[in-house]
Amino acid sequence: MRIGLAQSNLDYADKYLTELSHPASPNYGKHWTSEQVIDAFKPSHETIETVRDWLADSGIRGVVQSDNKAWLAFHATVKQAELLLHTEYHEYEDRHTGGVMPACEQYHVPKHIKKHIDYITPGIKLLAPGDEGPNTANTSLAKRHSPSSKAHSAAQTKKLNQVGSAEHFYGPSPKTKPMQASAAQNLSTCDVAITPACIAALYHIPPGHLAHPNNSMGIFEAELQFWDQADLNSFFTNFTTNIHNGTHPIDRLIDGGVAETNYTFEAGGEAMLDLELAYPIVHPQTIVVWNVDDLNYQLWANDTYTWGFNTLLDAVDGSYCNYTAFGETGNAPGIDPTYPDLNAPLGYNGTLQCGVYKLTNVISLSYGGQEADVPIAYQKRQCNEYLKLGLQGISFLFASGDAGVGNYPSPYGDDGATGCLGPQGDIFNPTWPNTCPYITNVGATKVYPGKTVYEPESAVYDPAGHPYSTNFSSGGGFSNVYPIPEYQKSAVATFFADHNPTYPSYSALAANAPNPVHPNVTLLSGATGGIYNRIGRGVPDVAANGDNIATYSNGAFSLSGGTSSSAPIFAAIINRINEERLAVGKSTLGFLNPTLYAHPEILNDITNGTNPGCGTLGFSAVKGWDPVTGLGTPNYPKMLKLFMSLP
Template sequence: MRFSPSIVALAILVTSAVASPISRSDFVIHEKRHSVPRLWTRGEKLDSSVVIPVRIALTQSNLESGYQFLEDVSHPSSKNYGKHWTPKEVIDKFKPSRETVTAVRTWLEEEGISRSRIRLSPGRNWLEFNATVGEAERLLRAEYHVYEHDQSGQPHVACTEYSVPAHVRRHIDFVTPTLHFDAKIKPRDANRLPRRGVVPAVKPGTGHDIGLTDGWKPKLGQDVNVQSLKPNLTACATATTLDCLRALYKFKGFRDGHKLAKGNSYGIVEYTPQAYVPSDLDEFMTKFRPGAVGVRPILDSIDGGVVQQESKSFGLNGESDLDLEYAIGLVYPQPVTLYQVGDLVEGASFNNFLDGIDGTYCGGDDPTQDGVYPDPYNVTGAYEGPEDCGTFAPTKVISTSYGYNEADLTPAYEMRQCNEYMKLGMMGVTVLYSSGDYGVAGNSGQCIDPTTGAYNNGTSGLFNPGFPATCPYVTAVGATQTKANANLAHLPAGTQPETACETVIYSGGGFSNVFPLPAYQAPAVTSWFKNNNVPYGADRFNNSGTTRGFPDVAANGANYVIAIDGKFSLVFGTSASSPTFGSIITLINDKLLSAGKPTVGFINPALYAHPDVLNDVVEGGNRGCGTPGFTAVKGWDPVTGLGTPDYGKMLKMFEGLAHGGYGGGYGN
C-alpha cells in the first residue's frame, strides 16, 4: 500500500510501529488520527468511570492470499472460473488462528481484564468486553474525549491514537471505540444511552433525514405529469423510465409468465427509517409495469428492520422508492429481496447488514457506529430480539446506494469490511455500491484541507474519495445521462447516446487513499495515466498510480421518473445507477442458472479483461473541489469507469466464460 507524500501528511493512517511516548517502551502506536473530521469539535475528557464496550478485531488467517482466492474463481483466464466457495470453506480458511486468540486474551488478562469478562465471538474473529474509560485508557495508552457535531449536536466518544504491545500488534486489526466517527446512516435516540453511562450517538430532535448521508441521497427534481410522457422514447433525455433503460442497455426484460431460475433473487439494502411506500410502488407499476402491480419485495428484516409508514417525506422514502420501483420494474417476475436493516431506535450500519448475512462477521459492533441488539436500554418500540447473525442468506446480487467518505473511517476498519466483500465474491455474490454524487468531492461536496486534513466547504483542497466504492472487491457504479438530442427510438448503430452525468449531480470518481491498485485493474489505470494529460498532481489526489481507481462501471443516473409520496417526480443520483446495473446482472444470472451454469459472482476481473462488452463513455466530467474534476475519455476513466452495460454482449461473454472460454475482448 503506497501513498503520495501529501496524502501521508493528512490521511488517517494505520501507522508503522514506533515506540509509544505514553507508557511502557514495549507498546507501539497501532492507529493514529492526525485531524478531527470536519464539523466535529473535541470537548471535555470523558469521565474515567463511564463504561464503554470494547471490541478487538482479531487478525484473520490467510488474508494475504484472499485476492488470489477470489481471482481464481473470478478471472476469465482461470481454469477454476465460476467454481465458487461454500460458506464453510470460506469460514475455515479465514478464521483467526488459535495463536492469535491466545496472544490477545493473555495480554488482556495481564492488564487486569479477567477471563470471565471476555467473550469470543462465534466466528472467533472478535474479543469483546465492557470496561470503564479508565481501564480502556490504561489498556490502550489512550485518552478519551467527547466530540460533538457542530450542526446536529451529536456527541461521540473517540481518542486520537491508541497503542498495543509490540508482540500483540500483528494479532490485532483494530480496536473500537477509538478513532472511528459515526457516518450517520442510522438514527439514534439519545435519551436512553446515559442510563448505562455511554455517550449518545445522535442528539434527539435533529430530524429523520440524517438517517442517510447527504452525499448518497438521491436529489429531487421537478414534479412530472406522467400522462404527458411520450411512449416512443423521444423524451428519455429529460425523463428516464423503464423503457428508456431497456433501450439504452439493449435488453427487453422478462414477460410476466417467464419461468424463473431457482435461487435468483435481487438484493436491495435499505437502512431504517428509510422505507418504501407500498402505494407509491403500485402507482409506479400501474403506469410503467402493470403486471407488477401489487408485487412487494421479500422482506429480510435485519435487527428489527421495519418498513415504517408513520413519517413520510422525500428524505425518508425517496431512496427506497427509487431502488425498489426500478429494481422490481426491471427484473419482474424475478423476486427482489429487501434487506431492511435496523429498528427505529438503534438504527444500523453496514456492519449490522454484514452481520445479518454472515455469522462469522458478527461480534464487533460498536454502539458509537453500529446498532447494538438486543436493545440494552429498554426503550419502548426497540427491537428486543437477538442480534441477527447469519440469519439471512446473501442474494446473488446485492446493490447498496449508501456510502461514507473514505476519510470518515480508519484504513483498518475499512480494510476489514472490504475483506468481507471479498469473501462474498468468493461465494459467487456480486456486490455493487454507488460511487457518490459530488464528483471528486465527498459527501455534500466536502474536500480535504491539504494542511490540516480537515474537511472544508468544497471550493478547494484534496479530492475526497468515497467508501465502500474504493474497496477493490466491490463493483463501484458511476452515473451517466442521456444526451439532449438522443432519440432512443431511432438510434443509429454505433451511436453513444450518453455522457457523464452533469445534471444536478456529478458521478463520483477518483483514486483511493487507502486501497492498493488491484491486479485486474492495473492495465486500465496504468493506461489512463500514460495516455491522458492529467491536469492535477499530488496536491489534488493520490497520483501515485498505485492505488485503486473508481468507479468500475456506470449507468444512467439522471431524470429518473419515480412515484414518491403520491406524486411523480424526477430524481438524480448514482443511487439510481447502482440498482439499474444490478438489475441487468440479475437478468444475466437468471439465464445462467436456467442453463445450469454458475452465477457471475465478482464481475470486475471479467469486465476489465473484456471492456468491449460495455458502452464506452467519452464525454463529460465530474467536477468538484473547485476544479473541473476528471474527464471521461476512451477506455477506463475515473468518471464513468469502463462504461455502461450492453446486456447482449455481457450475456454472451458470461455464457462463454461459464462454458470455459470466450473469444471476445482484448483482455489484460
C-alpha cells in the same frame, strides 16, 4: 475479555478471489461455502496454542474459542487483567451517549505473543464520534442523489433536522406529465424522462421470463426509506405492460428495520426509485429489500451509517459480528448501533442479529460516504468482508457518488465549504466504500437534450440550479487508502498514458492505522503539491443511466436522478444474467470486476463528459476506462453471451 487472534492466509485472500472470478481461471465460478471461508482464514494452530499457553501460564482458566475461530474469550477480574497486560484499567464515559466502558491507555504482551494477537478487548479506549480527527463530526452516509428542495414526510423532516443533511431527490418537472402505459413505450422523449422502455432500448434488454426460487435481487435501504404499494401500483400501471398491481418486494428487517409504509406520503424517494428501476428489468424475478436498524437509530443524530454497513454484514455473516482485522473486533462502540436498544421508545429490544439471513446473489446499495471520513481500520475490516462474501458468489454493486471528484459542499456535505480535502480545500475527495477493491462501482450517464437512445450517452452533469441545488456529476477518482488492484492496473495505466490529466498529482497511500486515526492525518503530508492520487484504486468500474428517471413517489409522478439510479439498473442486469446461468446449472457471477476489466468490449464505452468538483472540471470521459464512467454502460446481449460462455 476477548483476544482477537492473528488470522492466517490473509495475504492470499486477493489471490483466492481472483481464482474464482477471473474468466481465464480454471476455477472460475467455483465459489466457496461460508465454512470454507472460515477455515481458510482461521488462526494457525501455532497461534492458538501459543496464546492459550501464555494465558494458562498467567493463571487464566476457562478459555473458550469462538465458532468463527477468530478469538479466545475468558472471564478475568480487573486485577487479573492488569497483571496479565501490565496495565491499569479505568472506566471511560462516552460524552455523546453517556455509555461507560472499561479501558486502558496502553497494554503490554510478551514479545513472542505479539505476532499472534491482533486485538484485546477491553483494551485501549476508543474516542467518541466526532473526536477522530478533522472533518468527522456529524458525518453521515448520504443517499446517492443530488441535493434538492423536495418536501419530506414528518418523520423524514425530523430526521433531517437532526443530522443536517438533505434528501437528495427532486420533484415534478413542468416538462413532464403522467404517462399511460402505451405512451410510456414512446422512445422519442427519453431525453426528457427515462422510462423502463428507454432503459430497455439503451441497453438492449429483452423482457424477462425466468424466476429461479433462489435468485431474488437484493436492494439495501435505510434512513427512513420506506416503500409504498400505492406508488408501486401507479408506476406499474403507467410505465409497464406486464407487471400486475400488488407486486411487491420481500422485506428483510434487520435489528428492528422498517421497510414498508401504509401511508403514501411517507414513501421514500430512494426506496421507490430503486424498486421502480429494478422491477421492469428483473420481473418475474422477486426482489428483497434489506432494511436495517430500528427507527431510533435511523433518527440518531450520529446517524445509523456514520461509518458503514456493519448491521447488514452482521446479519448475513454471523462470523463478522466478532471478526477481528486491522486491530478492530466487531462493532465499534459509540459508532455502530448497539442492541438490545432498551432506552428508546422506538428501540429494537432483541439482541444483535448475527448470521440470521442468507444474502441475495446480487445486492444494489445506493448509499455511501467519503473515504477520508472513515477510520482506516474500520473501513479495511469491512472491505475484507466484501472479499469474503465475494468468495461465496455475492455481487456487490455500489453507487459511486454524485459530487464528481469531491463531496457536496456544506451545507449539503460534511467536508467543509468545498467538499474537498487539504488545507486549501482543493484535493480530490474519493467516496467510500467505493474505493474498496472487492466491490463494483456504478457511475452515472445521461441522455442529453436533443439526443436519442440510439446515440451514445454522455457522463452525467447537471450544473447547480439545473435542476439541483448543487452540481450533480458522476462520482469518480482514485483512492488514498487502497492501491490499484491487479485487475485494474492495465486500464488505469492506459488512461494515464493516453489521457494524462493536467492537474498536479501525488503518489501516497495512508498507512494502516488503528482507530481512531483519521486518514487525512497520515495522508495529506504526502499530498503536498498535488490534488489527486496516481497510485490509488480507480472509481467507478462501470456506469448506467442516472438522470431524469421517471418515478412515482409520495403519490405523485416525478423525475429523479443520481448514481442511486445507476446502481440498481446495473445490478438488475447482473441478476438477469445469474438467472440464465442458474437455468443451465452454472454458478452465479459473484465478484464481477476481473471479468469486466478483461472484456471491456461487452460494455458501451462512454467518451463524452466530465465530473466536476473541487473547483475543477474533474476528469474526462475518454476512450477506454476513465474515472468518470469506468468501462462504460451495459450491453445486455454482449454481456449475456460472454458470461454464458464461462464455466
